[in-house]
Amino acid sequence: MIHPKALLDLLYEQEIEFFTGVPDSQLREFCDYLTQTLGISNQHIVAPNEGNAVALAAGYHLATGKIGMVYMQNSGLGNAVNPMTSLVDPKVYAIPLVYMIGWRGMPGIHDEPQHVKQGEITIDLLNLLGIHSILLSKESTIEEVATSFQQTLLPALKEGKSVAFVVKKGAFESVTKYHHKVSSTLSRERAIELILQNTEEQDAIVSTTGKISREVYEQREFHQQGHNKDFLTVGAMGHSSMIALQIAEQKPQRRIWSLDGDGAMLMHTGALALIGSRQPSNFIHVLLNNYVHESVGSIPTVAESINFLEIAKACGYQAVYQVQDEATLIQTIQHIKTELGPILIQVNVSNGSREDLGRPKTSPIQNKTDFMQFLKGSR
Numbered sequence: 142m143i144h145p146k147a148l149l150d151l152l153y154e155q156e157i158e159f160f161t162g163v164p165d166s167q168l169r170e171f172c173d174y175l176t177q178t179l180g181i182s183n184q185h186i187v188a189p190n191e192g193n194a195v196a197l198a199a200g201y202h203l204a205t206g207k208i209g210m211v212y213m214q215n216s217g218l219g220n221a222v223n224p225m226t227s228l229v230d231p232k233v234y235a236i237p238l239v240y241m242i243g244w245r246g247m248p249g250i251h252d253e254p255q256h257v258k259q260g261e262i263t264i265d266l267l268n269l270l271g272i273h274s275i276l277l278s279k280e281s282t283i284e285e286v287a288t289s290f291q292q293t294l295l296p297a298l299k300e301g302k303s304v305a306f307v308v309k310k311g312a313f314e315s316v317t318k319y320h321h322k323v324s325s326t327l328s329r330e331r332a333i334e335l336i337l338q339n340t341e342e343q344d345a346i347v348s349t350t351g352k353i354s355r356e357v358y359e360q361r362e363f364h365q366q367g368h369n370k371d372f373l374t375v376g377a378m379g380h381s382s383m384i385a386l387q388i389a390e391q392k393p394q395r396r397i398w399s400l401d402g403d404g405a406m407l408m409h410t411g412a413l414a415l416i417g418s419r420q421p422s423n424f425i426h427v428l429l430n431n432y433v434h435e436s437v438g439s440i441p442t443v444a445e446s447i448n449f450l451e452i453a454k455a456c457g458y459q460a461v462y463q464v465q466d467e468a469t470l471i472q473t474i475q476h477i478k479t480e481l482g483p484i485l486i487q488v489n490v491s492n493g494s495r496e497d498l499g500r501p502k503t504s505p506i507q508n509k510t511d512f513m514q515f516l517k518g519s520r
């Protein structure tokens with residue numbers, strides 16, 4: 142195992158002192174240590190998406206001549222491939238970067254369905270991208286990592302190529318957990334429970350990636366309601382509101398609830414502009430805002446420094462609401478029953494979740510089949 146400090150020291154020796162990315166649970170110790178040591182600063186920026194992080198590190202290099210590090214879960218490679226191939230690649234600007242990539246869905250290790258394909262192709266994809274990588278695992282020592290870094294990664298960086306640390310589960314020693322304080326006392330799961338219990342028979346739910354979808358699933362189990370009204374966007378972070386938008390347009394007689402997180406909404410904020418421009422009157426966007434990427438730790442998003450309500454209004458949403466207690470949430474849900482969308486309800490929720498939160502037991506295909514059957518019922 143490697144202590145995050147030892148790895149950071151190794152990077153500092155090479156003057157790698159700029160860090161940006163989107164957090165991952167498999168990189169939790171590293172991200173926590175980084176945030177504790179550097180805060181959110183001009184040395185450490187949490188990017189809206191992984192492609193943005195690559196571009197930030199490219200800008201850093203242009204301005205300083207130095208190399209930056211981009212951290213991400215391997216699912217973020219999808220967001221990053223475009224700037225990796227058409228910006229920093231040696232065939233374009235040859236801007237060297239060091240990636241740190243959490244390897245979910247590693248073949249041979251059980252993981253959730255959304256990680257399986259990406260896990261299978263991660264190493265091949267890095268090879269295709271021409272990125273030299275070294276594996277960090279439970280068995281790794283910092284001495285070995287330092288040697289491989291010197292022997293294989295450093296020469297590639299000097300040629301303008303990018304390199305990667307690919308991180309298996311348990312590679313990092315534990316550190317003090319970073320916790321970002323949020324003032325709300327309403328839990329995200331309770332807010333989800335209240336929403337699900339106050340929707341109408343024909344309403345459909347599309348929930349975002351991470352614990353929001355897990356909590357939707359658990360609340361349906363708890364209330365013995367079945368899962369056919371909910372589409373759980375288990376992967377494709379940041380895209381669930383677009384799934385919801387098209388369902389709303391194709392099923393105008395139903396109300397469609399898009400349950401989003403602040404991290405997900407920031408990842409692809411252009412979605413708000415499209416929702417506003419399409420004007421679906423049956424679309425209710427719920428932002429469960431805890432100001433952090435809670436599903437993978439407690440690293441903050443930039444949600445605290447922006448106003449989602451104003452953004453939604455400017456994009457053309459018909460009405461926007463902000464709530465932070467149970468009574469107001471219920472009142473708002475009742476109130477909007479006669480209102481036309483698109484509507485945004487920002488629910489300020491606390492930062493945290495149940496230790497024993499489960500994972501969906503139905504497969505994604507089963508979820509899709511049941512949900513489509515439910516939607517068939519009426520327009």
Ligand SMILES: Cc1ncc(C[n+]2csc(CCOP(=O)(O)OP(=O)(O)O)c2C)c(N)n1
Nearest residue numbers: 216217351378402403404405433434435436
């Ligand atoms: C493209 C991509 N990057 C990163 C992840 C890892 N990931 C899963 S959930 C999550 C955090 C989501 O944060 P937010 O939308 O604010 O919801 P919260 O967990 O705080 O409720 C992250 C970073 C992912 N699944 N996909």
